[in-house]
Ligand SMILES: Cc1cc2nc3c(=O)[nH]c(=O)nc-3n(C[C@H](O)[C@H](O)[C@H](O)COP(=O)(O)OP(=O)(O)OC[C@H]3O[C@@H](n4cnc5c(N)ncnc54)[C@H](O)[C@@H]3O)c2cc1C
C-alpha cells in the first residue's frame with residue numbers, strides 16, 4: 001500500500017464518490033487516491049472486474065474515472081485541484097446513437 | 098562449424114502471425130520446431146493490424162483465394178476454441194457476420210456486381226454475402242449516418258483480438274515443446290548437408306526444412322535459398338477510441354468494437370514505403386469517414402493511433418512458394434494473416450509437414466507474375 005513520506009503537506013481537497021480526499025498540490029487524482037488507500041477506480045467495461053492504476057504515466061488507460069461529470073478521464077494524468085468531483089466509473093460509458 | 102548449432106526438424110524464420118500459426122501447426126504433427134524471430138525494431142504487421150477475420154470481397158480475381166479465405170473462416174471457430182483450451186488465452190474470436198457500408202450509388206453497383214461474379218466461388222456453398230438496403234441495415238445496426246445508402250453483409254465474417262491471438266500461438270508453441278528464439282534476426286541462410294543453416298548474430302541453427310515467414314524480411318532472406326519474394330509494403334493507420342458500452346453489434350470494414358469496448362477505426366492504404374509514421378491528414382480522413390458512417394463516434398475520444406505496413410503482392414493475393422533449387426525450403430507471405438491463421442495452422446502446416454502443396458494452393462505461387 002503506498003504511503004506518503006511526508007503526509008502533512010496535504011492542503012488540497014477533492015471528493016471521490018462523495019468522500020473527501022486530501023491531496024498535495026502537484027498530486028494527480030491517481031496519486032492522491034493511492035495515498036488514501038483507494039485502488040478500485042472503475043469496473044471493466046467487459047467483465048465488470050475492478051480496475052485501478054497500472055502504469056501511472058498515461059499509457060495503459062486502466063485508471064479511468066469520471067471527473068466533474070466527464071467519463072473516461074485518466075486519473076494519473078489529471079492534476080488535482082480544489083473541489084474536483086471524482087467518481088468511480090461503472091462499466092462502459094453509454095454513448096447515444 | 099559453430100558449436101552452438103541447434104537442430105530441429107523445421108526452422109521457422111519469423112514469429113509473427115504467419116510463422117507462429119505454421120509452427121504451432123507443425124508441432125501438432127510431431128515435428129520439432131525452432132522459431133527464430135527478430136526483435137522489437139522489426140516491422141511487425143501482426144502487432145498493428147485491424148483484427149478482422151474477413152471473407153467478403155476477398156478473391157474476386159482469384160477464386161482459389163476466395164476459397165482459401167472461406168476455408169480459414171470455416172476453421173476459425175474450432176481453431177479459436179482449441180487455442181483457448183490449450184493455452185488459457187482466448188483470441189476473443191466472434192462471428193456475428195460483417196458489414197461493408199456503402200455510401201454511393203456507384204459503390205452500390207460495384208459491390209452488387211462483385212456479389213454476382215462471386216456467387217458461385219464456393220460451388221453449392223455459395224459466396225455468403227448479400228446486399229442489404231437501408232431499412233435492413235437499420236434493423237441490424239441502429240445509428241448509421243444519413244449518407245449510408247446500403248450495405249453488404251456476409252455471415253462468414255468476424256473478428257478477433259490479433260494481439261491475444263499472437264500471444265496464444267506463442268504460448269501454444271512453448272506448450273507443444275517448440276523453441277522460440279527472440280532477438281534471433283537471421284542474417285544468412287545456406288544449405289548444410291541435407292538441411293539448412295540459419296545464422297544469427299548469436300549463433301546458428303540447423304533445420305531439416307525451413308519456412309521463411311519473416312514478413313517483409315522474406316524479401317531479403319528468400320533469394321539466399323532461391324526464392325524470389327515479390328512483396329511490397331502498404332501502410333495502414335488505425336485509431337482507437339476510449340472504451341464504451343456495446344455500441345456496434347458486428348465488425349465493419351472500417352470500424353469494429355473490440356472485446357475490451359474500444360472502437361478501432363481504420364482502413365487507409367498508403368504508399369509510403371516501410372514508414373510506420375501516423376500522420377494527421379490521414380488520421381483525420383479516417384476519422385471523418387468513420388463519422389459519416391456512424392455519427393455517434395463524434396462523441397468519443399481517440400486514445401491511440403499507429404501505422405503499420407501490410408505485406409502485399411502485386412495482385413494482393415498470397416505468395417506461397419516451395420524452392421525448386423533448395424528442396425525443403427518454403428516461403429509464406431500474405432496480407433490477411435489474421436483471417437488465414439486457421440488455414441495456416443491447419444491445412445498449410447499439414448502440407449508443409451507432408452512436403453507437398455495441394456493443388457488448391459499452388460495458385461499462390463509467384464510464377465503467376467512471370468508472364469505479367
Ligand atoms: C494496418 C493493417 C491492417 C490489417 N488488417 C488486417 C485484418 O483486419 N485482418 C487480417 O486478416 N489481416 C490484416 N492485416 C494483415 C496482417 O496483419 C498480416 O497479414 C500479418 O500480420 C502478416 O504476418 P507475418 O507473420 O507474415 O508478418 P509480421 O507480423 O511482419 O511478422 C514477421 C516476423 O518476422 C520477423 N523477422 C523479420 N526479418 C527477420 C529475420 N531476418 N530474422 C528473423 N526474424 C525476422 C519479424 O520480427 C516479425 O516478427 C493488416 C495489416 C495492417 C498493416
Ligand code: FES
Nearest residue numbers: 054056061063076
Ligand atoms: S495508470 Fe496507466 S494510464 Fe493511468
